[in-house]
Amino acid sequence: MPAAAPLVEDKRTGRSWRAFESLSIDPVLRAAIDDFVEKGYHGSTMRSIATRARMSVPGVYHHYRSKQHLLVACLDITMAELFARVPAARDEGTTPVERLSLMVEALALFHMHRRKLALIGASEMRSFEPANRRRISALRNDLQHLLDAEIAEGVDQGLFATDSPRHAGRAISTMCTSLPQWFRDNGQSSPERIAADYARFALGMLGVHVQNS
CATH class of the missing domain: 1.10.357.10 (Tetracycline Repressor, domain 2)
Structure with a gap:
């Protein structure tokens, strides 16, 4: 379940491309990002991502079918x-x-x-x-x-x-x-x-x- 990137509007709609709000990312993907940065993709596992997200491994798989899907997201x-x-x-x-x-x-x-x-x-x-x-x-x-x-x-x-x-x-x-x-x-x-x-x-x-x- 890929997370959606925020919409960035141009000057006609009054929202600046220079403004960076916090991303609305689900806990699993946020944990994966931190894990990939810390350990690299090949050093991360679905279990280590689940631990970081404070979820069960089956709970992680419920949202993302594989580690590759997390990287794609x-x-x-x-x-x-x-x-x-x-x-x-x-x-x-x-x-x-x-x-x-x-x-x-x-x-x-x-x-x-x-x-x-x-x-x-x-x-x-x-x-x-x-x-x-x-x-x-x-x-x-x-x-x-x-x-x-x-x-x-x-x-x-x-x-x-x-x-x-x-x-x-x-x-x-x-x-x-x-x-x-x-x-x-x-x-x-x-x-x-x-x-x-x-x-x-x-x-x-x-x-x-x-x-x-």
């Missing part, structure tokens, strides 16, 4: 939220420079505010069964294509100066997906400050120099 939440936030951020921009900057900000914020889900997404693709891996990989590619489209348009308009737009797009994505590896809530910089910096870094890769505010 984690990535479904992640991708649903990213596909809500990133386009909403993009739609606030009027030029490729603005749109790319906002999209990178959205990606960076997600990978800090949803750090546990992002860690699972970064480390457990190898743990998916083939059909699930293909589906999630296709979604990731679609998300990357959103960035690539803005970079390509910016290059066409002479706004971005790079002779390797595809490589730049991958570098920008990787920069954001690596955030959960080092970001901590009790660090010296807020997610919002880091996200703004990352948006500026991304533009710098593309030959657009923005003064640090």
Whole structure:
């Protein structure tokens, strides 16, 4: 029983893609997320997840048929939220420079505010069964294509100066997906400050120099 990701509305409905409320996740999936982050997918078991959720093993199986279904639910939440936030951020921009900057900000914020889900997404693709891996990989590619489209348009308009737009797009994505590896809530910089910096870094890769505010 996959948990639904929260709807993220754009500026027309008054709800900001920058706002990160607590996710409404059932106890089994929440326990699985914590277990996967702590032990890795292969180190976790349905029994250890049940113990963490304070449920019986049959009770866990009543909600999720397998550990693989729990992993799929984690990535479904992640991708649903990213596909809500990133386009909403993009739609606030009027030029490729603005749109790319906002999209990178959205990606960076997600990978800090949803750090546990992002860690699972970064480390457990190898743990998916083939059909699930293909589906999630296709979604990731679609998300990357959103960035690539803005970079390509910016290059066409002479706004971005790079002779390797595809490589730049991958570098920008990787920069954001690596955030959960080092970001901590009790660090010296807020997610919002880091996200703004990352948006500026991304533009710098593309030959657009923005003064640090």
